[in-house]
Amino acid sequence: MVDDENGLRKARRFQGEYPVVVEGLVNRFGEQVVHDNLSLKVKRGEILGVVGGSGTGKSVLMRSIIGLQIPAEGSIEVFGQSITNAEPDEDIGVRRRWGVLFQGGALFSTLTVGENVEVPLRQFFPEISDELRADIARYKVMLSGLPEDAASKYPSQLSGGMRKRAGLARALALDPEVLFLDEPTAGLDPVGASKIDRLTKELKETLGLTVFLITHDLDTLHAICDRVAVLADKQVIAVGTIPELLATDHPWIQEYFNGPRGRAAQDSSTRRDSIEIDKPRVSGD
Amino acid sequence: MTGLANFAVEHDEQGRGKLSLSGALLVSTVGEIDHGLEAIDVPLVSVDLSQVEEIDTVGAWIVCRLSQRHDVEILGASERAQRLLSAVHGASNDADIKPPVEPLWERVTGFLGTKVTGMGIGLVQVVGFLGQILIGMGNIILHPSRFRGRALVHQLELVGVASLPIIGLMSFLIGIVIAQQGAVQLSQFGAEALTVNLVGRITLRELGVLMTAIMVAGRSGSAFAAQLGTMKLTEEVDAMRTIGISPIEALVIPRILACTFMMILLGFYASVVAIIGGAVVGELSLGIPFFTFLERIKDVVPIYDLWVGLLKAPVFGLIVALAGCYHGMQVKGNSEEVGRRTTMAVVSAIFAVIVLDAFFAVFFTKIGWV
Numbered sequence: 001m002v003d004d005e006n007g008l009r010k011a012r013r014f015q016g017e018y019p020v021v022v023e024g025l026v027n028r029f030g031e032q033v034v035h036d037n038l039s040l041k042v043k044r045g046e047i048l049g050v051v052g053g054s055g056t057g058k059s060v061l062m063r064s065i066i067g068l069q070i071p072a073e074g075s076i077e078v079f080g081q082s083i084t085n086a087e088p089d090e091d092i093g094v095r096r097r098w099g100v101l102f103q104g105g106a107l108f109s110t111l112t113v114g115e116n117v118e119v120p121l122r123q124f125f126p127e128i129s130d131e132l133r134a135d136i137a138r139y140k141v142m143l144s145g146l147p148e149d150a151a152s153k154y155p156s157q158l159s160g161g162m163r164k165r166a167g168l169a170r171a172l173a174l175d176p177e178v179l180f181l182d183e184p185t186a187g188l189d190p191v192g193a194s195k196i197d198r199l200t201k202e203l204k205e206t207l208g209l210t211v212f213l214i215t216h217d218l219d220t221l222h223a224i225c226d227r228v229a230v231l232a233d234k235q236v237i238a239v240g241t242i243p244e245l246l247a248t249d250h251p252w253i254q255e256y257f258n259g260p261r262g263r264a265a266q267d268s269s270t271r272r273d274s275i276e277i278d279k280p281r282v283s284g285d
Numbered sequence: 286m287t288g289l290a291n292f293a294v295e296h297d298e299q300g301r302g303k304l305s306l307s308g309a310l311l312v313s314t315v316g317e318i319d320h321g322l323e324a325i326d327v328p329l330v331s332v333d334l335s336q337v338e339e340i341d342t343v344g345a346w347i348v349c350r351l352s353q354r355h356d357v358e359i360l361g362a363s364e365r366a367q368r369l370l371s372a373v374h375g376a377s378n379d380a381d382i383k384p385p386v387e388p389l390w391e392r393v394t395g396f397l398g399t400k401v402t403g404m405g406i407g408l409v410q411v412v413g414f415l416g417q418i419l420i421g422m423g424n425i426i427l428h429p430s431r432f433r434g435r436a437l438v439h440q441l442e443l444v445g446v447a448s449l450p451i452i453g454l455m456s457f458l459i460g461i462v463i464a465q466q467g468a469v470q471l472s473q474f475g476a477e478a479l480t481v482n483l484v485g486r487i488t489l490r491e492l493g494v495l496m497t498a499i500m501v502a503g504r505s506g507s508a509f510a511a512q513l514g515t516m517k518l519t520e521e522v523d524a525m526r527t528i529g530i531s532p533i534e535a536l537v538i539p540r541i542l543a544c545t546f547m548m549i550l551l552g553f554y555a556s557v558v559a560i561i562g563g564a565v566v567g568e569l570s571l572g573i574p575f576f577t578f579l580e581r582i583k584d585v586v587p588i589y590d591l592w593v594g595l596l597k598a599p600v601f602g603l604i605v606a607l608a609g610c611y612h613g614m615q616v617k618g619n620s621e622e623v624g625r626r627t628t629m630a631v632v633s634a635i636f637a638v639i640v641l642d643a644f645f646a647v648f649f650t651k652i653g654w655v
Contacts, residue, residue, distance in 0.1 A: 096313065112383065112384050114381075118382070124313075127316035128312075128315070129320065132316075136312075136343055136346060138377075138382060139346055139377055141382075142375075142376035142377075143372065143373070148378045150380075151381065152380065152381040152382055152385060156618075174312055175311065175342050175343055206372045207342065207369070
């Protein structure tokens with residue numbers, strides 16, 4: 001009976017409305033309080049951008065959700081499973097259902113890109129044959145927009161942008177339902193950054209992903225985010241579409257979106273919308 | 286309700302099969318049916334997906350592979366399935382995911398070749414590094430204002446003062462061991478009294494300086510390599526150059542001077558502490574009073590034993606500092622290199638120190654300091 005239940009859970013994708021629910025989160029490091037009673041819900045199938053000044057705890061929030069940072073108080077549920085009640089290394093069956101892209105890519109440096117993608121597959125689904133696993137790794141590498149020959153290269157042989165893509169390929173290895181991206185476009189040139197943006201959107205649309213995206217990149221926010229959550233004053237002070245956020249009168253939000261850089265990004269995004277070049281398209285069809 | 290992945294092949298009259306897949310075709314479930322699907326040996330006419338309830342890219346990949354292999358069309362795919370199929374179809378390729386492997390003979394000869402050329406290049410680089418240091422020294426002598434006194438004092442403290450406790454403890458224990466073990470052997474000839482000669486001469490002449498050099502190599506030589514290596518990686522060294530500061534003058538020379546000078550003091554200190562260790566053993570287990578032991582040292586140890594130790598010390602210090610700074614300045618590329626170079630610095634320093642010590646032993650004996 002237990003086997004059956006496991007089997008069923010294995011075969012079902014999350015159907016609820018909110019795959020990630022954070023409630024009353026408190027994080028502190030010594031005296032310093034990073035989050036105070038923070039609450040946030042991520043909708044299924046959306047790209048949620050998370051913004052905030054430096055040191056407002058965006059990365060800490062992500063680390064809390066994926067169970068790397070144990071919060072002082074509050075509850076976090078992913079796919080309806082409580083992360084906060086689980087032991088740090090307890091397997092509650094959520095790790096195989098999310099993918100995480102760390103800021104620097106965090107690729108295993110002694111493995112090739114292809115082998116990096118194989119690691120989660122090997123870990124969670126050892127019953128998959130070697131041949132199929134290699135096949136999966138290959139097409140994930142392609143799906144992330146890397147050239148074919150990148151699969152046999154080591155991370156040190158790749159450029160920063162390619163390393164990000166390789167990290168993305170590993171994050172996508174298990175066909176996750178939720179993807180966590182920590183500043184995917186930071187440190188990339190504008191062309192590379194907009195390619196990553198387009199890829200994220202394409203993947204969301206094709207694979208039906210929910211994306212939790214930390215960013216400083218105003219262009220990314222305008223181009224691909226369905227909603228944006230703003231972290232300030234140790235809380236999420238506002239969540240909504242960019243027009244909704246612009247309607248609020250919080251000084252930081254106003255400064256963020258209406259500062260010179262915010263204006264420029266807004267302009268370029270309206271320009272882009274009106275011309276409609278480059279409609280997102282999955283390659284190969 | 287969703288079930289696990291399943292498949293069925295329906296044979297028609299010509300012996301061809303109609304494959305229908307059902308249930309959930311997900312990464313978590315397809316592993317179990319993959320072998321079965323691979324084993325299908327009848328030609329297929331169609332692949333039916335209408336019973337499939339869930340699908341992800343791995344499921345789509347398997348379907349895509351089947352349809353390509355048997356060259357059949359896919360029926361009853363849902364909208365999601367079609368989207369995924371076209372996505373993975375475009376991404377299919379047969380690139381290698383393992384690093385390219387060369388044949389054994391190529392690897393072995395290649396390895397030897399790189400080692401040999403590496404040694405040649407290394408030799409040239411060491412000579413170049415020594416040259417840079419000499420030029421740096423020359424510049425400092427010509428322009429004494431460029432000398433970094435503060436950096437030197439800081440290094441003197443790090444190399445010398447900070448290592449007093451650990452070197453003291455080590456030497457004390459070595460003194461105890463030599464006295465105790467020596468006494469056991471000498472007592473067989475009834476010559477326990479000669480323990481004083483043993484401890485005094487061996488620590489001042491050999492062990493005090495040698496063990497200190499090894500300790501300094503492990504403690505300061507490795508630190509030099511790691512510090513300079515990290516500074517190279519974070520482009521601090523390059524930043525210095527662009528401002529017009531010579532890294533050799535600012536970083537390397539203070540370290541080399543500090544290490545060379547401090548080795549003299551540390552070597553002497555280590556010998557003294559080792560003798561005290563020996564005297565403690567004398568007092569406690571040999572019946573030689575503590576101060577008598579020290580008095581006897583004065584009589585039985587010739588003064589040139591002290592010179593032997595003190596002459597070797599700065600040379601060893603120089604070697605240790607050179608190895609540390611050289612390997613640190615050679616770091617380039619990634620953080621792994623810092624670790625590798627640090628190890629190399631310590632190993633090559635200790636090796637060079639021991640080889641030189643052997644030469645010194647022969648040399649001092651030849652000139653009559655026996």
